[in-house]
Amino acid sequence: MTEQRAGRLWVVATPIGNLDDLGARAQETLKRVALIAAEDTRHSAPLLARYGISTRLVALHEHNERDEAERLVARMRDGAEIALISDAGTPLVSDPGFRLVRAARAAGIAVSPVPGACAAIAALSVAGLPSDRFVFEGFLPSKASARRDRLAELAAETRTLVFYESSHRVRDCLDDMVAAFGATRPAVLARELTKLFETVLDGDLATLVARVAADPNQERGEFVLLVGGRPDDEDARLAEGRRVFALLRDELPPARAAKLAAAITGAARKALYVSE
Ligand code: SAM
Numbered sequence: 518m519t520e521q522r523a524g525r526l527w528v529v530a531t532p533i534g535n536l537d538d539l540g541a542r543a544q545e546t547l548k549r550v551a552l553i554a555a556e557d558t559r560h561s562a563p564l565l566a567r568y569g570i571s572t573r574l575v576a577l578h579e580h581n582e583r584d585e586a587e588r589l590v591a592r593m594r595d596g597a598e599i600a601l602i603s604d605a606g607t608p609l610v611s612d613p614g615f616r617l618v619r620a621a622r623a624a625g626i627a628v629s630p631v632p633g634a635c636a637a638i639a640a641l642s643v644a645g646l647p648s649d650r651f652v653f654e655g656f657l658p659s660k661a662s663a664r665r666d667r668l669a670e671l672a673a674e675t676r677t678l679v680f681y682e683s684s685h686r687v688r689d690c691l692d693d694m695v696a697a698f699g700a701t702r703p704a705v706l707a708r709e710l711t712k713l714f715e716t717v718l719d720g721d722l723a724t725l726v727a728r729v730a731a732d733p734n735q736e737r738g739e740f741v742l743l744v745g746g747r748p749d750d751e752d753a754r755l756a757e758g759r760r761v762f763a764l765l766r767d768e769l770p771p772a773r774a775a776k777l778a779a780a781i782t783g784a785a786r787k788a789l790y791v792s793e
Contacts, residue, residue, distance in 0.1 A: 524551075524593035526621045527600040528614065530607040530633030534712035534739075536567055543631045544568050547600055554589060556603040556613055577601065579613050586617040593626045600631075607635040611655045611681055637679045640707035640741035643717055644677075647745070651677040657690060664690065668697035675746040682740045688729055694744060695722045703745035709738040758784025 527546050532538035547553060547570045554577035555561040561574065577585050589599055603612035621628050641648050654671070657664045657680060671678060682690050687706070694704070700723035708716045716735065718728055722744070729735045758778050765774035775790030 523626055524597040526593060526626055526628045527631055528608050529600045529602050529631040531564060531602050531605060533606045533634040533636045533710060536564055538634050538711060540633055543633055546631050547572060550600045551597040553600045553602060560604045561602060577613060582613050582616045586620040589617060590620045590624050593621060594624060610635055636710060636741050639710050640743060641679060644705040644743045645719060646677045646703060646705060646743055651679055653679045656681045665693050668693055672697050673747055675749060677746055678744045680742045682742050684736055684738060687736055687740055691726045691729060695726060698744060705743040707741040754782055754784045755788055758782040758789050762789045
Protein backbone atom coordinates (compact mmCIF):
# COMPACT_ATOMS: atom_id res chain seq x y z
CA MET A 518 0.00 0.00 0.00
CA THR A 519 2.74 2.47 0.99
CA GLU A 520 4.67 1.22 -2.06
CA GLN A 521 1.87 2.31 -4.39
CA ARG A 522 1.59 5.77 -2.87
CA ALA A 523 5.33 6.50 -2.88
CA GLY A 524 6.50 9.18 -5.25
CA ARG A 525 9.74 9.26 -7.16
CA LEU A 526 12.87 11.37 -7.42
CA TRP A 527 13.93 12.23 -10.95
CA VAL A 528 17.56 13.31 -11.28
CA VAL A 529 17.48 15.47 -14.40
CA ALA A 530 20.54 16.68 -16.31
CA THR A 531 20.34 20.20 -17.77
CA PRO A 532 22.52 21.84 -20.47
CA ILE A 533 26.15 22.84 -19.82
CA GLY A 534 25.88 25.91 -22.03
CA ASN A 535 23.71 25.49 -25.08
CA LEU A 536 20.10 25.68 -23.85
CA ASP A 537 18.92 23.59 -26.80
CA ASP A 538 20.52 20.58 -25.11
CA LEU A 539 17.54 19.92 -22.82
CA GLY A 540 16.01 16.69 -24.13
CA ALA A 541 12.33 15.92 -24.62
CA ARG A 542 12.08 13.59 -21.62
CA ALA A 543 13.79 16.15 -19.37
CA GLN A 544 11.30 18.82 -20.51
CA GLU A 545 8.34 16.53 -19.99
CA THR A 546 9.56 15.43 -16.54
CA LEU A 547 10.23 18.97 -15.36
CA LYS A 548 6.73 20.01 -16.48
CA ARG A 549 5.00 17.06 -14.84
CA VAL A 550 6.58 16.87 -11.38
CA ALA A 551 5.09 18.57 -8.31
CA LEU A 552 8.32 20.34 -7.44
CA ILE A 553 11.78 21.02 -8.85
CA ALA A 554 14.67 21.11 -6.37
CA ALA A 555 17.23 23.41 -7.99
CA GLU A 556 20.76 24.34 -6.90
CA ASP A 557 20.04 28.02 -7.63
CA THR A 558 16.46 28.86 -8.51
CA ARG A 559 17.39 32.20 -10.12
CA HIS A 560 20.01 30.53 -12.30
CA SER A 561 17.57 27.88 -13.55
CA ALA A 562 14.69 30.31 -14.16
CA PRO A 563 15.72 31.34 -17.72
CA LEU A 564 16.11 27.71 -18.83
CA LEU A 565 12.71 26.75 -17.43
CA ALA A 566 11.07 29.85 -18.90
CA ARG A 567 12.47 29.02 -22.33
CA TYR A 568 10.63 25.69 -22.27
CA GLY A 569 7.45 27.06 -20.70
CA ILE A 570 8.04 25.09 -17.49
CA SER A 571 6.20 26.74 -14.59
CA THR A 572 6.66 24.03 -11.95
CA ARG A 573 7.32 25.35 -8.44
CA LEU A 574 11.01 25.61 -7.54
CA VAL A 575 12.69 25.03 -4.22
CA ALA A 576 16.37 25.73 -3.53
CA LEU A 577 18.58 22.76 -2.71
CA HIS A 578 22.22 23.68 -2.28
CA GLU A 579 25.16 22.57 -0.17
CA HIS A 580 24.12 24.79 2.76
CA ASN A 581 20.54 23.54 3.16
CA GLU A 582 20.68 20.08 1.60
CA ARG A 583 20.68 18.20 4.88
CA ASP A 584 17.43 19.79 6.16
CA GLU A 585 15.76 20.19 2.80
CA ALA A 586 16.41 16.54 1.88
CA GLU A 587 14.31 15.43 4.87
CA ARG A 588 11.40 17.64 3.83
CA LEU A 589 11.56 16.48 0.22
CA VAL A 590 11.73 12.83 1.22
CA ALA A 591 8.62 13.34 3.37
CA ARG A 592 6.81 14.80 0.33
CA MET A 593 7.85 11.87 -1.84
CA ARG A 594 6.72 9.43 0.85
CA ASP A 595 3.31 11.09 0.51
CA GLY A 596 3.34 10.37 -3.20
CA ALA A 597 4.92 13.48 -4.75
CA GLU A 598 7.22 13.22 -7.75
CA ILE A 599 10.13 15.63 -7.48
CA ALA A 600 12.88 16.54 -9.93
CA LEU A 601 16.41 17.47 -8.94
CA ILE A 602 18.44 19.78 -11.17
CA SER A 603 21.71 21.66 -10.72
CA ASP A 604 23.01 24.84 -12.34
CA ALA A 605 24.50 22.91 -15.25
CA GLY A 606 24.91 19.35 -16.41
CA THR A 607 24.32 16.29 -14.29
CA PRO A 608 23.41 16.79 -10.62
CA LEU A 609 25.79 15.19 -8.09
CA VAL A 610 28.75 15.48 -10.51
CA SER A 611 30.70 18.16 -8.61
CA ASP A 612 27.24 19.46 -7.71
CA PRO A 613 24.74 19.07 -4.83
CA GLY A 614 22.26 16.21 -4.60
CA PHE A 615 24.17 13.32 -3.05
CA ARG A 616 22.46 13.68 0.34
CA LEU A 617 19.00 13.90 -1.20
CA VAL A 618 19.56 10.84 -3.39
CA ARG A 619 20.97 8.87 -0.46
CA ALA A 620 18.07 9.88 1.79
CA ALA A 621 15.50 9.01 -0.87
CA ARG A 622 17.04 5.58 -1.46
CA ALA A 623 17.28 4.95 2.28
CA ALA A 624 13.56 5.73 2.52
CA GLY A 625 12.79 3.20 -0.22
CA ILE A 626 11.81 5.86 -2.75
CA ALA A 627 12.58 5.11 -6.39
CA VAL A 628 15.26 7.35 -7.89
CA SER A 629 15.45 7.56 -11.68
CA PRO A 630 17.87 9.42 -13.93
CA VAL A 631 16.91 11.57 -16.88
CA PRO A 632 20.41 11.66 -18.38
CA GLY A 633 21.89 14.43 -20.46
CA ALA A 634 24.87 16.75 -20.55
CA CYS A 635 27.92 16.32 -18.33
CA ALA A 636 30.99 18.49 -19.00
CA ALA A 637 33.47 15.72 -18.09
CA ILE A 638 31.91 13.22 -20.48
CA ALA A 639 31.40 15.81 -23.23
CA ALA A 640 35.11 16.73 -22.98
CA LEU A 641 36.23 13.13 -22.94
CA SER A 642 34.15 12.41 -26.03
CA VAL A 643 36.08 14.97 -28.09
CA ALA A 644 39.54 14.90 -26.46
CA GLY A 645 41.09 12.08 -28.44
CA LEU A 646 42.71 10.67 -25.29
CA PRO A 647 42.17 7.03 -24.26
CA SER A 648 38.63 6.85 -22.90
CA ASP A 649 38.15 3.14 -22.23
CA ARG A 650 39.27 3.85 -18.66
CA PHE A 651 39.46 7.23 -17.01
CA VAL A 652 39.52 8.84 -13.58
CA PHE A 653 37.27 11.76 -12.75
CA GLU A 654 39.06 13.98 -10.24
CA GLY A 655 36.61 16.90 -10.20
CA PHE A 656 38.10 20.10 -8.81
CA LEU A 657 41.65 20.09 -7.47
CA PRO A 658 42.20 21.77 -4.08
CA SER A 659 42.37 25.56 -4.46
CA LYS A 660 45.43 25.94 -2.18
CA ALA A 661 48.64 25.56 -4.18
CA SER A 662 50.37 23.21 -1.73
CA ALA A 663 47.37 20.87 -1.46
CA ARG A 664 46.95 20.93 -5.25
CA ARG A 665 50.59 19.98 -5.79
CA ASP A 666 50.31 17.15 -3.26
CA ARG A 667 47.24 15.80 -5.02
CA LEU A 668 48.93 15.97 -8.43
CA ALA A 669 52.00 14.18 -7.04
CA GLU A 670 49.72 11.38 -5.84
CA LEU A 671 48.27 11.11 -9.34
CA ALA A 672 51.59 11.05 -11.21
CA ALA A 673 51.68 7.25 -11.51
CA GLU A 674 48.05 6.93 -12.65
CA THR A 675 47.91 5.21 -16.04
CA ARG A 676 44.28 6.06 -16.84
CA THR A 677 43.23 9.35 -18.44
CA LEU A 678 42.71 12.01 -15.77
CA VAL A 679 39.74 14.38 -15.96
CA PHE A 680 39.66 17.61 -13.92
CA TYR A 681 37.26 20.53 -13.60
CA GLU A 682 38.99 23.89 -13.37
CA SER A 683 37.97 27.50 -12.96
CA SER A 684 39.30 30.31 -15.09
CA HIS A 685 41.42 32.06 -12.47
CA ARG A 686 43.43 28.94 -11.68
CA VAL A 687 43.91 27.32 -15.05
CA ARG A 688 47.41 28.68 -15.67
CA ASP A 689 48.72 27.78 -12.21
CA CYS A 690 47.16 24.39 -12.54
CA LEU A 691 48.84 23.74 -15.91
CA ASP A 692 52.21 24.83 -14.46
CA ASP A 693 51.79 22.46 -11.53
CA MET A 694 50.85 19.64 -13.88
CA VAL A 695 54.05 20.15 -15.89
CA ALA A 696 55.99 19.82 -12.63
CA ALA A 697 54.09 16.73 -11.46
CA PHE A 698 53.57 14.83 -14.72
CA GLY A 699 56.36 16.16 -16.96
CA ALA A 700 56.15 18.53 -19.93
CA THR A 701 55.51 15.83 -22.51
CA ARG A 702 52.30 14.30 -21.14
CA PRO A 703 49.49 14.59 -23.69
CA ALA A 704 46.72 16.89 -22.49
CA VAL A 705 43.54 18.59 -23.66
CA LEU A 706 41.96 21.81 -22.47
CA ALA A 707 38.24 21.80 -23.30
CA ARG A 708 36.80 25.29 -22.82
CA GLU A 709 33.24 26.62 -23.00
CA LEU A 710 31.86 23.40 -24.46
CA THR A 711 28.61 23.83 -26.44
CA LYS A 712 28.91 27.63 -26.12
CA LEU A 713 29.83 30.37 -28.58
CA PHE A 714 33.54 30.40 -27.74
CA GLU A 715 34.08 26.67 -27.48
CA THR A 716 37.72 25.69 -27.96
CA VAL A 717 39.43 22.35 -27.50
CA LEU A 718 43.22 22.70 -27.33
CA ASP A 719 45.36 19.60 -27.52
CA GLY A 720 49.07 18.91 -27.36
CA ASP A 721 51.43 18.08 -24.55
CA LEU A 722 51.31 19.97 -21.25
CA ALA A 723 54.16 22.31 -22.29
CA THR A 724 52.29 23.22 -25.50
CA LEU A 725 49.11 23.98 -23.57
CA VAL A 726 51.02 26.22 -21.15
CA ALA A 727 52.46 28.15 -24.11
CA ARG A 728 49.11 28.41 -25.94
CA VAL A 729 47.26 29.68 -22.88
CA ALA A 730 50.06 32.17 -22.13
CA ALA A 731 49.95 33.45 -25.73
CA ASP A 732 46.18 33.98 -25.83
CA PRO A 733 44.50 35.49 -22.72
CA ASN A 734 41.09 34.46 -24.10
CA GLN A 735 42.06 30.87 -23.37
CA GLU A 736 41.89 31.67 -19.66
CA ARG A 737 38.26 32.79 -19.83
CA GLY A 738 35.19 30.67 -19.22
CA GLU A 739 34.72 27.13 -17.95
CA PHE A 740 37.19 24.31 -18.41
CA VAL A 741 37.64 20.61 -18.37
CA LEU A 742 41.30 19.67 -18.30
CA LEU A 743 42.25 16.17 -19.37
CA VAL A 744 45.68 14.60 -19.01
CA GLY A 745 46.80 11.33 -20.53
CA GLY A 746 47.77 8.68 -17.99
CA ARG A 747 51.38 7.74 -17.31
CA PRO A 748 52.64 5.91 -20.40
CA ASP A 749 52.92 2.20 -19.96
CA ASP A 750 56.68 1.91 -19.57
CA GLU A 751 56.56 -1.74 -18.58
CA ASP A 752 58.61 -2.78 -21.62
CA ALA A 753 61.35 -0.24 -20.92
CA ARG A 754 61.51 -1.33 -17.27
CA LEU A 755 61.77 -4.97 -18.23
CA ALA A 756 64.59 -4.31 -20.71
CA GLU A 757 66.51 -2.34 -18.10
CA GLY A 758 65.80 -5.03 -15.49
CA ARG A 759 67.24 -7.71 -17.76
CA ARG A 760 70.34 -5.63 -18.42
CA VAL A 761 70.99 -5.09 -14.70
CA PHE A 762 70.20 -8.73 -13.94
CA ALA A 763 72.76 -9.88 -16.52
CA LEU A 764 75.45 -7.71 -14.87
CA LEU A 765 74.68 -8.84 -11.33
CA ARG A 766 74.32 -12.47 -12.37
CA ASP A 767 78.08 -12.65 -12.88
CA GLU A 768 78.70 -11.74 -9.24
CA LEU A 769 75.72 -13.10 -7.32
CA PRO A 770 73.46 -16.16 -7.12
CA PRO A 771 70.59 -15.79 -9.65
CA ALA A 772 67.83 -15.35 -7.05
CA ARG A 773 69.73 -12.59 -5.30
CA ALA A 774 70.64 -10.92 -8.63
CA ALA A 775 67.01 -10.98 -9.75
CA LYS A 776 65.80 -9.54 -6.46
CA LEU A 777 68.30 -6.68 -6.63
CA ALA A 778 67.71 -5.99 -10.34
CA ALA A 779 63.96 -5.83 -9.68
CA ALA A 780 64.44 -3.46 -6.74
CA ILE A 781 66.76 -1.21 -8.77
CA THR A 782 64.68 -1.01 -11.96
CA GLY A 783 61.12 -1.62 -10.82
CA ALA A 784 60.79 -4.59 -13.20
CA ALA A 785 58.88 -7.64 -11.95
CA ARG A 786 61.34 -10.08 -10.32
CA LYS A 787 59.58 -13.10 -11.80
CA ALA A 788 59.97 -11.74 -15.32
CA LEU A 789 63.78 -11.48 -14.83
CA TYR A 790 64.43 -14.77 -13.13
CA VAL A 791 62.53 -17.30 -15.16
CA SER A 792 64.61 -20.28 -16.11
CA GLU A 793 67.33 -20.52 -13.45
N1 SAM B 1 27.39 19.00 -12.91
C1 SAM B 1 28.19 19.58 -13.94
C2 SAM B 1 28.48 18.54 -15.04
O1 SAM B 1 27.71 17.60 -15.18
O2 SAM B 1 29.43 18.71 -15.78
C3 SAM B 1 29.44 20.21 -13.42
C4 SAM B 1 29.25 21.22 -12.35
S1 SAM B 1 30.73 21.90 -11.75
C5 SAM B 1 30.16 22.88 -10.40
C6 SAM B 1 31.10 23.15 -12.92
C7 SAM B 1 32.38 22.87 -13.65
O3 SAM B 1 32.13 22.00 -14.75
C8 SAM B 1 33.02 24.10 -14.27
O4 SAM B 1 33.83 24.79 -13.34
C9 SAM B 1 33.85 23.51 -15.37
O5 SAM B 1 35.05 22.96 -14.86
C10 SAM B 1 32.94 22.37 -15.84
N2 SAM B 1 32.05 22.83 -16.92
C11 SAM B 1 30.73 23.08 -16.83
N3 SAM B 1 30.25 23.50 -18.02
C12 SAM B 1 31.30 23.50 -18.87
C13 SAM B 1 31.43 23.82 -20.25
N4 SAM B 1 30.40 24.26 -20.97
N5 SAM B 1 32.66 23.69 -20.81
C14 SAM B 1 33.72 23.27 -20.09
N6 SAM B 1 33.63 22.95 -18.79
C15 SAM B 1 32.45 23.06 -18.18
